[in-house]
Amino acid sequence: MRAVDLFDEGVEVPCIARELRVSEKSVHQWRRTWGTGGREALRSRGPCGYDCRLGPHLQTKLAMWLAEGPRTAGRTARCGPPRGYAR
Known part of the structure; x- marks a missing residue:
């Protein structure tokens, strides 16, 4: 919105770009x-990008999986060298 104020004041594009630390191309587009x-x-319309590509069924499954908390996905955590390893 600062750029709009500067537009209203008649400030030149290079000066606006320097003050707002953006490219002149951006200022021209604005x-x-x-x-x-x-x-x-x-006004900002939020972040741009793609919407979630997961269908509703997979979103629900993911939410349930995340709610379960951290887990090892079937692996057992071991400390130290594997069994049968000679030191």
């Missing part, structure tokens, strides 16, 4: 978005 949609168009 200015274009601001010009077409105003301040609201620049």
Whole structure:
């Protein structure tokens, strides 16, 4: 939102980029978005990326598995050398 304030004040793109420590390309994109949609168009919409690809059934299974807490997945933890190992 600081960029919008600077746009309103008529500050040049290179100065905005330096002050906000971003590329001039980013500032140009923000200015274009601001010009077409105003301040609201620049509000954060949260992180970008893909939605979860697990289906509902697998999400439920994963949640149950995580709720069980740490486990060794069928392996037994051993301390020291394997049996039959001569020191």
